[in-house]
Amino acid sequence: MSSASEGLFAAKPSPVVMADAIRVLSMEAVHRAKSGHQGMPMGMADVATVLFTKFLKYDPKAPDWADRDRFILSAGHGSMILYSLLHLTGYKSVSMEDIKNFRQWGSSTPGHPEYGHTAGVECTTGPLGQGLATSVGMAMAERHLNARFPELVDHRTWVIAGDGCLMEGVSHEAISLAGRLKLNKLIVLWDDNNVTIDGVATIAETGDQLARFKAAGWAVKAVDGHDHGKIAAAMRWATQQSKPVLIACKTLISKGAGPKEADPHSHGYTLFDSDIELARQAMGWTAESWTVPAPVKKAWEAAGRKAAKPRKAWEAKLKAHPNGADFTRAMKGELPADAFTALDAHIEKQLELKAGDATRSASGAALAQLVPSIDDMVGGSADLTGSNNTFVKGMTAFDTPNYDGRYVHYGVREFGMSAAMNGMALHGGVIPYSGTFFVFSDYSRPAIRLGALMNIRTINVLTHDSIGVGEDGPTHQPVEHLASFRAMPNLLTFRPADIVEAAESWKAALLSETTPSIMVLSRQKVPAVRTTGGNLTAKGAYEIRPASGEAKVSIFSSGTEVSVAVAAAEALEADGIPTRVVSTPCWALFDRQDAAYQASVIGTAPVRVAVEAAVQMGWEKFIGLDGIFVGMSSFGASAPQDVLYKQFGITKDAIVEKVKAKLA
């Protein structure tokens, strides 16, 4: 804390006074909002001050500068530390009015930092552990682009993480992946205050974090998180390592909060009026609320200007760079001009060939066209490369020291993989895709959600999408996953029916710059069902087989069951029952169509049937209250897939029988 004698209004405020500015803004904003967390912001104010005044490369005037350091507040509940920093250093995005309106409707200062909502916020954080895991992807993207554009990309990724972040399982996936890849531009500042919500952290955690990170291949150091000189020395050391770095910053929670300093119960909003007053006295902070003494603000803004010159120099370098335009295009998230030339030709050819295939192979065939056409694509798999069909011939591994490789061996780390993909997409310049089994999307779901919330483009290839998995049995057979992802806002859930739909799905996913996609793909082979071009998957649902006359039956289906539906339609037609089939590869895209198109697709046939090797949830939107559903109502079983389809009654005959019973 500053003593009064150090001078709050001195011309050159001390670093401690600068840190106190964070403390006061944080505690008073939380106090006013009557919710939020002052504990971490006050505890880590000194560390953040050293970082933002001496080490972090950033320019508040150019929040999108491609070569800025990335700063991720993994302990997102401490959002006021970030808002304070953005305000103090001169980001336009956070005014004092915003600080006053912390956690209120329409402010730029929501309860947890939100990417895209507030310039300077690099990542939406709050779900613990994920900021750390996302930062690994940012550091990967940085190394990759550094390998491709060494003159344009060379920066660090700094993370503040709390005890909670390090307890979450995803932290293990993140740190072991970062250690394996030797991501030495990644530096994690752990707020080592031994406090979590339920009390002292040791009630639930007694592990040795330094030893743990070291075991994962990190360089580690502990430091007094309130000693500015020692913090600076540790950060300097960190920038010289050949491995990712953990600095354990030993801090007191709510440092400076008078009687509440170091109180485990001061994690969240718990400071009374009197505590605020005593805290101000202890800090010698006499400035009015919602003001920052001019010299303090000036000192912070000076820190915020330090990288202005390098940034301008960098812009000149970019201008002169032979591939500068391509770099800028990639960083904007735009696709190269000829992105789909090969894919479109592939689709034309497949419409002629009418070949059957597993849709995972169909996805692999699409990737074989796209990966050579779009240099920005970086693929990978959570240890299921051969099964996910995510590898394209000619790709090399992304690895130390060959960071120019475009294929990541993520290991058995589904959640860490999806979080890393978010980080790559946030960093920009890279379009990440990767694979695992659909059933293990349960593991990566929190990261897929965060990507949807952040409006970023990642593509999750999820193969082995139903009981069609066969012998591996119910642990490996998704039945509820389609419904669970279709329910998620701002996510495109694709389940293509054949080679053509698979290729169209990839096109739609790549064109969705602000929406992540999942590609739900089969293990088993299916026949071709599409007969015409027209990029119909982009409409989400469409009539794939018209009825011979006025339809008595509409069958709605997706993926591998579309061919079953078509077979059933043919059988019904043979018996004189006009039947149409609608393929529904992407419900979210269908929802975006106009009402007239939607009504035409749903149609007016008196009998409506939905066929999907998954649970019914949601299909009522196509078949209504009195429709027929042919699908699953339980978990699956272990047996060859054709046996399972028969045993669970998802067959042409079952559809025909049920329709006839309904018509009778």
Added chain:
Amino acid sequence: MSSASEGLFAAKPSPVVMADAIRVLSMEAVHRAKSGHQGMPMGMADVATVLFTKFLKYDPKAPDWADRDRFILSAGHGSMILYSLLHLTGYKSVSMEDIKNFRQWGSSTPGHPEYGHTAGVECTTGPLGQGLATSVGMAMAERHLNARFPELVDHRTWVIAGDGCLMEGVSHEAISLAGRLKLNKLIVLWDDNNVTIDGVATIAETGDQLARFKAAGWAVKAVDGHDHGKIAAAMRWATQQSKPVLIACKTLISKGAGPKEADPHSHGYTLFDSDIELARQAMGWTAESWTVPAPVKKAWEAAGRKAAKPRKAWEAKLKAHPNGADFTRAMKGELPADAFTALDAHIEKQLELKAGDATRSASGAALAQLVPSIDDMVGGSADLTGSNNTFVKGMTAFDTPNYDGRYVHYGVREFGMSAAMNGMALHGGVIPYSGTFFVFSDYSRPAIRLGALMNIRTINVLTHDSIGVGEDGPTHQPVEHLASFRAMPNLLTFRPADIVEAAESWKAALLSETTPSIMVLSRQKVPAVRTTGGNLTAKGAYEIRPASGEAKVSIFSSGTEVSVAVAAAEALEADGIPTRVVSTPCWALFDRQDAAYQASVIGTAPVRVAVEAAVQMGWEKFIGLDGIFVGMSSFGASAPQDVLYKQFGITKDAIVEKVKAKLA
């Protein structure tokens, strides 16, 4: 490997020959099924042989013996090692016919081990990492029951885990929790073969696992996984530790598979006929396929008989034990006779009081009745005790050395917590419940799914269930989670509307012995809406407010929005529009009702409305294709909750307006 001279048909077969029996059964069953994994079973056959012949306490004649050691195959894809062991040691559940029918419909030998399907399988495994995390819960239940019934419970939990298990994030949560709690009866045998599906494990993982486990508070040792003497010495040492134990068993994948031994590509089904032949030659295995030489079978069965005497002695102890009957009841999963006396009285009282409350508090009030009445209940929270209302006055912490405590500080480990709860439920004698925020159910979802698949009873308290979370913003506001869990088979998703429904939900959850439940509860206060008793929540959905005449409008709702629906109904009635309200606290229970009841609840009102502060997915089953939905279609936002309800249009007025527009 045994040489021919060691004698496959010798009267007293060597331990290596016994291990070879596992190898041959495993490779031939996989070969016959043309799918599955022989790599791990062959690699770990020696370790398993030492464990099952010298250390594991089990009796094939009494698979449910309460004080048996638990053996969990976390690397579930290697199921043939377990089926081989069960067959060889004399479990009736796995015949040679079942081994031949590995992975076929109706056999007891599905692709991955399934709890409840095959006696001797303690846990369904396959999703990597979860077996390990579940075993932590088993070890916790053991210590807890040991504290309560020291004469009846004292056994170990043994786990085989692979590289993949240790890469998954949940392994971190599991081992740090086990280390914190000093669960010294837990012993993990790591199949340290440096192989995963994509190749050598080091392409994705170079961490030092021994150092990692040590940092988490484990005792660790490495051993040659093919040296029976050293394995035995390590296991003996393991049984003497005061901490959980990791033994790294250095093995060759597919040990004994002739030319495929140690081949990274021999993880799964890759052995040709010729490989099988060469493997048999290398092992000197001349016995016909699907037979085990009599002396070998006899030696294995002798091993399986070693605990028969102790088991019988234990049964005598149980019979003589003053609390033996209560112990047996608890192990069967039955509730005490007076389990609900206090709760029922509480419900009666609340029906009179008609008080409003947050439903999380209502849940806490129910727990305050139940926890003292049901000694088997063991609660906890993932570091959100105060917010989840899971703690009941008088509970003490489950901790070393006070394992009799009934409240677990799980730490910020949602997935590990839910997996541990599965382990407790599998162990038996304990009814686990615990809490986190609903939005973080995304983290624990894989364990909730596995619990549903295993037909076990766990109760997940999930508070802060909608935009009602308020200022914490969209990262903390579930919108798609209700739909995603309602889609999951064999799961009860409760979203009670008030104090009475919350209490009834707890009753229904506790009575559901073969189904896990989630309790979806509000942060914010709501008024009482229930006016009559009758345990109506058990029906899943019911008319909570009748219309004044023939209903023109049916409003369906759940949880905190039921009171909004009732207010809207009252406003519509005031305008002369007869309106009924249906509360839907548990869709899965409603699905179990007969068709007549379901039809009566859905009713025949021409206008159907659903109101829920969540996405629409699934509500069409109540409102059909032309119903009105009042709810969310996007992620939430950060602001006080009343502001959010207004901004997102989930209000009485919005409902009334939409209904009138429809009627106009």
